[in-house]
Amino acid sequence: MGASARVRLHGHLDHPAELTVEDLRALPAHRLEVSFDCLAEGEQRHGYEGPALWDVLRAAGPRIDFTGRKQRLRFLLSVSGADGHRAVVSWAEIDPDFAGCRILLATSMDGAPLDADGPQLVVPDDRCGARYVSGVTAVWLGPLAEPAEVR
Ligand SMILES: Nc1nc2c(c(=O)[nH]1)N[C@H]1C(S)=C(S)[C@@H](COP(=O)(O)O)O[C@H]1N2
Numbered sequence: 843m844g845a846s847a848r849v850r851l852h853g854h855l856d857h858p859a860e861l862t863v864e865d866l867r868a869l870p871a872h873r874l875e876v877s878f879d880c881l882a883e884g885e886q887r888h889g890y891e892g893p894a895l896w897d898v899l900r901a902a903g904p905r906i907d908f909t910g911r912k913q914r915l916r917f918l919l920s921v922s923g924a925d926g927h928r929a930v931v932s933w934a935e936i937d938p939d940f941a942g943c944r945i946l947l948a949t950s951m952d953g954a955p956l957d958a959d960g961p962q963l964v965v966p967d968d969r970c971g972a973r974y975v976s977g978v979t980a981v982w983l984g985p986l987a988e989p990a991e992v993r
């Protein structure tokens with residue numbers, strides 16, 4: 843890993859960007875103490891600090907029609923880690939008009955900065971730790987296409 847990992851924000855955005863962890867610190871930071879269950883390691887407890895994924899995306903200008911409330915419901919985020927681990931978050935999960943979950947892109951874990959490794963997705967409402975994608979390299983925003991009809 844280099845001295846400063848970068849996160850690529852891409853997809854349906856007016857301002858796609860490549861952000862360092864330091865860039866993420868320009869947004870309002872939240873602190874969360876969380877616990878989650880790992881299938882392999884059992885219960886884990888960590889303290890995270892970083893911006894809300896919602897604020898990161900809003901700053902990148904999502905190409906979503908916000909005039910009504912229905913148009914945004916087909917959008918999702920794909921969050922990728924450096925090792926290929928990947929998880930989907932639906933737009934409605936982070937949108938305050940819907941679930942409004944306080945999902946973060948953490949810039950530090952247990953007080954240790956994540957500049958070299960890249961930020962970590964923090965999903966405090968998840969019981970399981972598998973969506974806590976670490977070493978995030980990319981966040982893609984886009985609509986889910988109409989699922990193919992089952993024949
Ligand atoms: N990039 C990446 N992130 C990942 C994983 C992974 O394999 N790759 N495993 C997940 C799983 S299964 C768990 S339980 C948590 C464990 O986080 P911790 O090791 O910081 O406690 O990380 C998650 N984040």
Ligand SMILES: [Mo]
Pocket residue numbers: 879880881882883971972
């Ligand atoms: Mo896990």
